[in-house]
């Protein structure tokens with residue numbers, strides 16, 4: 061599928077400016093890229109899980125959404141969209157509605173990897189025609205930067221602080237994208253805000269899938285990652301270049317790398333750019349960087365294998 | 373044609389649901405509610421209804437999906453019990469806060485621990501401040517009738533609140549009862565068509581639901597409006613009860629009284645125990661005790677004023693609670709609310725509380741008679757039938 065910038069440039073921005081997300085926040089970039097994949101004029105219903113995004117885009121009586129949007133709680137986005145999509149089918153069957161409508165979830169990593177995991181799994185298993193987007197900033201940002209199941213080993217957060225006896229988070233992140241793929245849904249992908257073309261193409265595929273789909277999109281948070289706000293895209297790009305966040309898709313069970321990295325950069329380059337990892341550069345924490353590098357290498361090797369690529 | 377049938381309570385509920393034919397039914401099984409979900413699934417499989425069922429992976433998701441579907445303009449019904457209702461807790465408040473007219477049957481069962489599957493009202497009583505209208509049923513007939521009326525009450529423009537209909541676990545849910553069904557057309561005409569004002573699916577008018585209230589928002593005003601909806605529900609419950617009476621011959625109000633007009637001693641109860649209570653009243657009358665019964669149907673909103681006027685002439689009120697507040701020397705929830713309804717009255721009857729039937733412990737005629745006999749001298753709060 062080809063995609064021209066000129067094709068996107070005149071489309072209505074479905075998330076209006078003036079929302080209260082921080083400058084440089086990856087979340088709004090992710091949302092805009094995903095919604096650019098919806099045909100102009102089509103109706104969209106989105107569900108937001110409690111998160112920075114939900115509380116910053118609709119502050120009563122103001123509202124940034126140029127689509128229908130519902131936020132009800134933190135852990136139930138998968139279930140909420142299931143109810144909406146089912147209502148659509150029920151009313152359509154009865155001839156009450158006919159308009160082409162797209163269903164999408166926007167949930168953070170906390171609302172996806174952790175507390176909303178069960179509702180997500182249920183939605184995928186039941187196969188509702190909806191795209192679940194996890195905008196992943198690798199921690200609970202809305203409540204002040206606490207660790208989540210998406211937080212990488214060694215990361216500083218307010219609940220995995222570093223100190224005399226701690227080097228930050230002691231566990232590796234879980235592989236949510238692969239877990240979603242294991243539900244055998246038609247489309248699952250990993251994306252990043254630095255590659256708009258890749259994201260929009262993936263969202264197009266996801267929206268046209270006959271069933272449930274998921275896109276896990278890396279969306280840096282300058283507040284929690286401790287980087288200058290203008291570096292969001294650069295850091296997201298480094299995540300892909302180092303292989304800590306590879307871009308790939310799983311279409312009808314076929315795994316495919318969508319952005320090939322010829323020579324992966326060492327993760328140090330990515331870590332160095334962010335304050336949340338600064339403590340890892342102290343001499344006593346060198347082994348943590350090595351362990352994280354080893355984890356990334358292992359995951360990457362596995363991914364290449366799944367994608368039928370030659371090993372590095 | 374209306375017909376007389378013999379059904380277990382859960383099937384009576386499923387029959388009402390079949391006649392209502394809701395658009396979406398998200399549900400999760402739990403004893404003793406399970407057979408509602410099973411029977412309804414079979415009705416869908418047999419093509420008797422057009423409903424879409426969502427076999428969600430938990431009750432929290434059942435209520436979440438119900439909220440999503442209801443905000444999309446669908447008529448939504450579900451059912452649960454006990455732990456299931458407890459798991460829905462967070463979403464109960466969101467359903468009512470978003471003013472969504474969801475109708476749910478709660479087959480009353482106690483809450484763990486210890487795990488126990490039998491009837492008491494701990495589950496629904498814990499949800500009494502969640503902004504849901506609550507209707508309790510004495511038998512399968514009332515369960516069926518209440519569900520049909522609940523649709524109209526919930527969707528009424530002056531109300532717009534979810535309704536919970538209680539039938540007692542096993543006692544009603546699993547016992548075969550004789551009941552009269554109104555015919556399908558009459559039921560369909562009675563519930564009418566549902567039209568939501570601001571549906572998520574209205575592409576011409578996209579809407580936002582559940583926006584963040586910010587720091588200086590409108591939370592208080594919205595809650596105030598919700599309280600008004602609940603207040604309005606009192607009149608609407610009465611009006612719908614009248615209307616339903618006209619098509620079924622069975623009229624409903626906030627409560628039912630039995631031999632109360634000239635009573636000196638009043639018993640208050642809700643749910644299936646009312647049958648035994650009526651027998652107790654008859655027995656007491658035959659012994660020369662001027663007893664009467666007030667069977668509460670509507671617990672939310674609480675009909676305080678009418679309760680006071682219905683009981684203004686009695687000298688003693690014995691409140692039977694099938695749950696405890698576990699709040700020290702406070703008694704059960706019905707006791708607390710009935711008693712405080714009288715606070716501003718100059719003439720107040722003496723109140724006594726009997727907490728009974730927890731975890732399905734039986735309440736028989738003899739126990740009620742003994743309770744009445746002891747009430748002149750006994751404690752303010754008595755646990756009836758407990759082994760101590």
Ligand SMILES: Cc1ncc(C[n+]2csc(CCOP(=O)(O)OP(=O)(O)O)c2C)c(N)n1
Pocket residue numbers: 110111112113134135167168169170171172197199200201202203208
């Ligand atoms: C049941 C429940 N538990 C906890 C919270 C508090 N809470 C709100 S948002 C949030 C974290 C959100 O993190 P994430 O999903 O990663 O989104 P982010 O804000 O990072 O974008 C938490 C813990 C809540 N609202 N509800």
Ligand code: SF4
Pocket residue numbers: 080081082084085086087112113116197201202280281282283284
């Ligand atoms: S704290 Fe982070 S995720 Fe939240 S709005 Fe700011 S940049 Fe975005």
Ligand SMILES: [Mg+2]
Pocket residue numbers: 168169170196197198199200201
């Ligand atoms: Mg997050």
